[in-house]
Amino acid sequence: MSSGGPTPAGAPQVKSLNCPSCGATLTLRSFSHAVTIVCDSCHSILDAQDPRLKILQTFQAATDEDPPLIPLGTRGSIRGTAYEAVGFQRRTIHVDGVPYSWHEYILFNPFQGFRYLTEYNGHWNDVSILRSLPICSPGASTLNYLGETYRLFQTATAGTSFVLGEFPWQVRVGETVEVCDYVSPPRVISSEKTGTEVTWSMGEYVAGRDIWKAFKLQGDPPAPIGVYENQPSPLSENVKLVWSLVAVFVILLVAMLLFIYSTARDEQVFEQSYEFNTNIKREASFVTDPFELKGHTSDVELTTRARVDNNWIYLNYTLINQDNGHAYDFGREVSYYHGYDEDGSWSEGGTQDTVTVPSVPPGNYYLRVEPESDYYRGAIYYTITLKRDVPQLSFFGLGALALLFPAGLVTWRSLNFEHLRWAESDYGGSPDDGSFLSTIENAVDSVKSMSGDDDE
């Protein structure tokens, strides 16, 4: 070393080593960053910093007990950077005595360092260590990271239950850490506490098929089971969008309504009173005087007022275009009954009926009227009023309903998704983060609890 010129900083190479316990070949992929390396054959955890690969721990595991979905040594592109899968561990938590396990992949790039992928029931997260501390007061159920609020989802003791490959830390099977997850889909911030030291990381939800594409894996990714803690709701973005669209359309509707109200003619074109003598049994049909319907094609509103009293009248109407004979047929009934019984007074029906005939072109028209009723009930006096171009509120009501229905459906489905998410949380219940959705959800919950009280 003392002669022969400066030592060049040679290109580090992937090293092949032999397990001191069983002699199996080991590949060291993360160069001297590896702190521990696991022998796949005899399940020894070795000191990768020690040239003699001192055995640190041996753990029990079946051969191929937990084969990684991304085989170690596979490279994939994450956010435009190539990473190689170099380590794999299974971590397990126990909830009410039931073990739940997830897998973590340690990814390495010689320039960018380490990054992690986690997988639970087909749900994947791309995880990296945080460079800033989240703002988190002790005991609080939320934290704030760079202005965004994350909600505590679960706290658990996670134990390492299986390891493979190499690790940039002192990994041991059986070692436990306190894990807290705070979610703000599609992100999750996790804290891992060992002793007094806390490591913060951020995961972002990734679809399995994107992992498969990034690492060019064969076959299909396992289908995700259930709703994961930070899985983005396929609908929550839509909820806001759909309601803003509803708002826009309602404004448009109201504008149209105002326009039509201000421009509609709303003009009375005909009014005439008649007497129908039910005592005379004969053909009672007649035609009215002609009247003109002006302006553009629009509706005609026909109102029948009849002086019925515990009686009815049925009128067969035909609105006939004098110029071309085009006819609109419709029948209307006016009936009014009232009386007095043990429950008090009652009444049914009324003395007035209104009907709208839509899209009637302009022209000269007359009405053919044929009244009917029970015989021998005396004279029934009635008045027919025709109005041209009357604004129709009900169409706008229907329009608004047509808008609200899909919006309501999307909102309901989205709430359902959030319920499924938070049903898995230790801190379940409706999120109250002041967001649009949580406001609706809380309103729904309070309505539910009110109706629940009624049942009891």
Added chain:
Amino acid sequence: MTQSTANCPNCGAKIAFRWSASVQTVCEYCKSILVRTDVDLKKVGQVADLPPNSSPIQLGTEGVYGPHSFVAIGRIIYEYDQGNWNEWHLMMNDGTSGWLSDAQGDYAVTFNASGRKLPDQCKIGQQYTWDKEAYTVSTITKAHYRGVEGELPFQYCDKTDVVFVDLMSYTGKFATIDYSDDDPVLYLGAAVAFESLKLKNLRSFEGWS
């Protein structure tokens, strides 16, 4: 101070200083640790073989931090129970010096920030405010010197065990207190993303481009 070029008192090789304020350098040939005196270079120690290190940075690596460009002109290697890490001594283009720490691909740039009040000792979770920024103690690392290379702004003292206290802020700022001397030294800076440093003249890794 010695001229910017001199000869190694041990092997006679030519020694060139890249930074006028460097106090110490290591002879590339014989690995003697040399300290600049008023008249000449004095050998104060010898570097043993450096441990295998996989930093992508090397002496001569250039980069950018904020408005300044820099070049790595020296380093200290520390070893701890999770492997080793480098503190690269940077010569900034404004004539000051800074440090780029590189621990398993986590990068931070810091600058000496003496003159601020420092605690005699720290506990994890404790909070301190310097320059109106709140820092929380995140890790306390017991390490030891493993070797030096290139130019440093102080004399390498043959300490073995050192304690570093790392602090994080809510905004990506980073601080380190070096407790290796009786008087602790504060370094303030920021955690940085690898790409943001726009590093040039990096090492290459077989199979990686």
